[in-house]
Amino acid sequence: MSELLRIERASKRFRQPVPLGDRLAAWLGRPRPPRAVQAVTDVSLTVARGEVVGLVGESGCGKSTLGRMVAGIYTPSEGAVLFEGAPVMPGGHKRSPRVQMIHQDPFASLDPRMKVGETVAEGPVAHGIVSRAGADALVAETLRRVGLDPALRNRYPHQFSGGQRQRVAIARALALNPALLVLDEPVASLDVSIQAQVLNLFMDLREAAAGGSGLTSLFISHDLGVVRHVSDRVAIMYLGRIVELAPTRTLYAAPAHPYTRALLDSVPRLGQGRGVFHPIAGELPSPLAPPPGCHFHPRCPHAGPRCRVEAPALLPVAPGQSAACHLHHGGTAAAATA
C-alpha cells in the first residue's frame, strides 16, 4: 500500500490567555514565560492508502488537535503534515477538499438554517467540483451513499435524528470526494443503538471504496471497543504524545506500553462480571504542566529513576509495533549517558 499521509515530528502549542496577575507582573518588569499548552508533542505517523488508523486517548491528550492539523485547520508549531507528499495547505475555504473532517457533535457541525441538500452541495459547488445545476444529481447520489432518502434533501437538520444528522455530516464530507477522512469522535454523542448505524455505514463506505477511490481514515475516539472494531492500526496518545502504535490485533492482545495495558484493564466490559475493577491510579495531569520525563511516570507501576528525567522515544518493540517506554529500551534504572 502506498503512503497517503505522513506526519513528521509535528507539535502544536497553544498560548493560554495570560491571567491579570501575570500581566501585572510583566508590566512591573518581571518577565513571565508565556503560558503555553503543549497540545501535541513530536508526533510522527504515516497512514497508507485505504488504511484506517484509530487514535485513542483520554480527554485533552491532543487527539482533536492532531486531527485538525491533518485536516489543515491548524498549522503545526513544529514539524510537518504531508498529504500525497506535499504539505497540507492551511486556511479556510482554500483548504484541500481531498482531506475532510467530521466532527463529534452533529448538532453543532451542521448549519441549522440550511436545508441538508444545500449543506451537502455547498462544498462541491464552492470548489468547482460541480456546477450549481449539476449539484442536484451529486446530492442525490451522496445522500443515497450514506443511506438517506434523497427526498429528504429539503429538510432541515433539526428534522433528523442524531444518527441521521451524523450521516448528513458524512455526506457533506463525501460529496467532496476526499481521499482522507478525519473522523473526530463520530459516534460519541449517539445512543448505542444509533451508533451501530453510523459504524456500519463507515465500514460499508470503506469497503465500497477499497477498490476505487480508496477511502483512508484517521478515526479518533476515546472508546477502545469502537476503535478496535473499525481500525487496522491503533495509536494510543497520552498528554500530547503517541505512546504506542500497533496493528489493532497486536495492540489489544499484547499491549507493550504500561499505559495501554492500564487503559485496557480499566474499561468496564460487557459481561466481565460485577465488581471487577482495575482502575489506573492517580489523576490525569494538567497539559499546562505535564510531568517531566515520561509523562506517565506518576501513574506508572514500573516507573524508575530514568523515567522521571528522560522522555522515552517511540521505538519498535515488535514487527509493526512501537512503544515509547524505557522498559523496552534499556530499562528504567539509570538515565542514559551516551
Place this chain on the structure above:
Amino acid sequence: MSTLKEAPPALEVRGLRTQFPGRQGLVRAVDGVSFAIRRGEILGLVGESGSGKSVTGFSILGLVEPPGKVVAGEVLLAGRRISGLDGAAMRRIRGAEVAMVFQDPLMTLNPVLRIGTQMAAAVRAHDRVSRAAAWDRAEQALTTVGIPSPRARLDAYPHQLSGGMRQRVAIATALLHRPKAIIADEPTTALDVSIQGQILAEVRRLADETGTAFLWITHDLAVVSSLADALCVMYAGRVVERGPADAVIAAPRHPYTVALVGSVPSGHAPGARLPQLAAGLPPRGADGAPDSGCPFRTRCPRATEVCAAPPPERDFGAGHTALCHHPVEAAA
C-alpha cells in the same frame, strides 16, 4: 442478610407517572415506573436518551420543573412515603436522607465558594454542629471517596479540581448525611475511562460498606454490567425489562434490550456489521400521547398485530421480567 430480609427497601417507587405538556400533546416522560432498591444495592437504570431516566430521578426527589408534574405514584424511603410532601418537608429530606449526583458536578457546586465552605454548609443545613466540626466531617467525606490530601482540597475552588475530582466531591457531598439512597444521573459519562474506573470502584465499595442504596442512571451498559446488582431497562417512559444485572445482560428477553446489548461492538468480530435498530417514535393516540400498545413496535423486528395491545409482563424467574408479547428465548 436474613435479618434484613424483613426490612423495607431503602428506596421504592410505585407506579410513578410524570408528564409535561408538549406542543404535540402530553409528553408522558415517565409512564408507570416501579422498582425497589435494597440497602447496599446498586440498581442500574439504562435506556437511550429521552427514555425518561433523568425525569425518573427528578420525580423521586420532587425536583420536576413546572409545567411538568408528577401525576401518579408513590416514593417510599425505607418504607416511609416521601412523595406528596410539601416543599419544606421535602427540603429536609433531600440531601439528608436521599441525595442526587448529576452528570455535571458544576450543577451542584458553586464556582465562587471553596469546596470546604460548600460542604460545611451542606452539613449544617441538616445538622446543628460547629463550623469546625462541619469542616472535619467534610474532610472525612472526601477521604471516604478516595481523594488524596483532602484538607488541601477543602481550600480549593471547584475550577481548580479536575472533572474526576469534582465528581468525587459531588459524591462525597451526597454522602455527608449517610443518606439511605443516592440517585446518580450519568455521573461518569463526562469522565475519562481511567477516572471512571476509579469512581466505579469507590461507589461499589461505598454501597457494600455503608449500605447506601444507589440508583445509577446511565446509557452505558458496560458500566452497569460491572457495577450494578440489578438492572431496569427503560423505553419511552416505561421499564420494559428488569432483573439481576448479569441475567439481563447475558440473556436479554425484550427485543429492545436485545438490540441494546447486541449493538455494543465488543460483542462482535472486528469489522463485522453490527445489528442496528431503525429510528422511530412510539405510536401516538388521538390525544397526542403514546397509546397503550407496545411503544417499541415501530422499531421492533418481532412486532406483530397483537403488539398494538398492551404487552403482558412475562416472568423468567429470579426477578427477571419483560413487558412483551413475543419475548426472545434465552440462548441455550
